[in-house]
Amino acid sequence: MKIDIISVVPELMESFFSHSILKRAKEKGLLEVNLFNLRDYTNYKHGQVDDYQFGGGAGLVMMAEPLVNAIEALQKNTTYDDVIFLTPDGENFNQKIANQLSLKNNLLLICGHYKGIDQRVRDHFITKEISIGDYVLSGGELGAAVMVDAIGRLLPGVLNDETSALMDSYQDNLLAPPVYTRPEDFRGWKVPDILLSGNHAKIEAWRHEASLKRTQERRPDILNED
Numbered sequence: 001m002k003i004d005i006i007s008v009v010p011e012l013m014e015s016f017f018s019h020s021i022l023k024r025a026k027e028k029g030l031l032e033v034n035l036f037n038l039r040d041y042t043n044y045k046h047g048q049v050d051d052y053q054f055g056g057g058a059g060l061v062m063m064a065e066p067l068v069n070a071i072e073a074l075q076k077n078t079t080y081d082d083v084i085f086l087t088p089d090g091e092n093f094n095q096k097i098a099n100q101l102s103l104k105n106n107l108l109l110i111c112g113h114y115k116g117i118d119q120r121v122r123d124h125f126i127t128k129e130i131s132i133g134d135y136v137l138s139g140g141e142l143g144a145a146v147m148v149d150a151i152g153r154l155l156p157g158v159l160n161d162e163t164s165a166l167m168d169s170y171q172d173n174l175l176a177p178p179v180y181t182r183p184e185d186f187r188g189w190k191v192p193d194i195l196l197s198g199n200h201a202k203i204e205a206w207r208h209e210a211s212l213k214r215t216q217e218r219r220p221d222i223l224n225e226d
């Protein structure tokens, strides 16, 4: 899978993508992430990519031309399944969307800044608009990093234990159960006996119950989602 990202501050994401699980995904050739600096695609002086908004009001807007230059230049080499704009007024990102996107071959992510991007780019080039939560960030970069992480770890072969992504919270509309590791007794706080029993059927049943209980207590809203 390939994910291309257009940003005015690609440096913000560089370190993130060269560490973490994504480093391994890249080394194994399972995921390619390319960062593109929007300023490389502007014909305006001094690398200008934003301007005042028509109609007045505080805040700069990212201009259509540099964005379209960048998108069209990248589209010459790649056919994207989706061109995604990161924005607080987009659809809320969740595990289901991560699952769906992990099945695509090529994605282009556009990080906005300032007051947003010229609406005409959204109307004519963007196929999906995604928010990572109901709060406003100063740019889409953190959102892009969140998306690439959530998508990247789902690609077959990225995680060592292939089943572990399936056991994550939010898969099957359930939060993950509690987990324990050594020692069995820490300060008198004991690991539940069942987990030490070696009875896999009983352990699975216990985990399912614990997941259900946790979800009912914390996120009853996700239990009956599609």
Ligand code: ADE
Residues within 6 Å of the ligand: 086, 087, 088, 112, 130, 131, 132, 133, 134, 135, 136, 137, 138, 139, 140, 143
């Ligand atoms: N850019 C600014 N705020 C954002 C958010 N909540 N999600 C995605 N991109 C954003």
